[in-house]
Amino acid sequence: MAQDDKSPLGPSARPTHQRIVGAAPAGARDEASAAEAVRDMFTSIAPRYDLLNHVLSMNIDRVWWNRTARLFSEVLQRPDAQVLDLCCGTGDMAFALHRRLTTMNGAATQIFGVDFSHAMLVRAEQKSAGRNIRWVEADALNLPFAEGQFQLVTAAFGFRNLANYDRGLAEIYRVLAPPGEMGILDFGEPKGVIGKLYRVYFRRVLPGIGTLISGVRGPYAYLPASVLRFPSPEEMLQRMRAAGFREVTWTPYTFGIAGLYRGKK
Numbered sequence: 001m002a003q004d005d006k007s008p009l010g011p012s013a014r015p016t017h018q019r020i021v022g023a024a025p026a027g028a029r030d031e032a033s034a035a036e037a038v039r040d041m042f043t044s045i046a047p048r049y050d051l052l053n054h055v056l057s058m059n060i061d062r063v064w065w066n067r068t069a070r071l072f073s074e075v076l077q078r079p080d081a082q083v084l085d086l087c088c089g090t091g092d093m094a095f096a097l098h099r100r101l102t103t104m105n106g107a108a109t110q111i112f113g114v115d116f117s118h119a120m121l122v123r124a125e126q127k128s129a130g131r132n133i134r135w136v137e138a139d140a141l142n143l144p145f146a147e148g149q150f151q152l153v154t155a156a157f158g159f160r161n162l163a164n165y166d167r168g169l170a171e172i173y174r175v176l177a178p179p180g181e182m183g184i185l186d187f188g189e190p191k192g193v194i195g196k197l198y199r200v201y202f203r204r205v206l207p208g209i210g211t212l213i214s215g216v217r218g219p220y221a222y223l224p225a226s227v228l229r230f231p232s233p234e235e236m237l238q239r240m241r242a243a244g245f246r247e248v249t250w251t252p253y254t255f256g257i258a259g260l261y262r263g264k265k
Contacts, residue, residue: 020229022164025222031163035139038161039117041219042089046119048214049090055213056206064253065096065156068185068260072152075181076101081109081151084175086140087158088113091124091133093185097154098131112145114138115158141167148177156185157258160230169243176265182245183262184236187227190256198257202227236261 021031025041028034045052053061075081076097085094094113101109111133115121121135128135138144140155140162153172162168172182190198203224210220231239233250240248245263252259 023161023226034163042117043119044216045214045219046123052210052213060254064185064258065093068183069096069100072183075152076109077104078151082149083109083111083152084150085113086155088115089120091127093154093156094133098133112136141171143171143175145175147174150175151177151180153182159184160186160226166239169239173244173265178265180265183260185260188256188259194255
């Protein structure tokens, strides 16, 4: 069930004075070094990124991308809509949006995929197979787009890695045109028995498998830590409101292993 503006939300996950600014990989001293560390990690795993995503999620990631694309069908059908997929990696969320467009015959809609890892965008371009998607190498905190350019902005499993979450939300808000919508799909922390089993897998098993297949340890040791550090759904909804978004909601996917944050400008 989604949480929304009309639901009573619990207190923030941490005291205000301990408010998390953004991602903080090991060794990062400030926002600039955190961003550089994240870029280096994803560049190092780009060759096997898709394989690892599918193996480690047991292919559930495909379901999450397609479900998210369906939820934004109304926006995608707007005449001459422009869509931005932030932190696009190798393009899977952008491809899911494109497939939904094709199903609805929304050929006039333009999709942009943005990432600051050149290696990831090279893989995305290789997978494009003639799809009408423009790949742009850029920082999600300093986008090279005009104010109010897009009707929809998405980010799938990448927003969590931004060096400053509030600046990321502000930049999404800036490039959205009213009544534009945003959707952030990212990992969560499931509750109950499922949560206990998931945490064992996510914190102990997944890093080992990821390191074995990729040959790189850092990124898959960082992944569980980044999820633990990410704001709770309640706090994220508060931050979205503070950035100016309205009708904000969070919808859990697969027992809360992942979830979709939505808001409107």
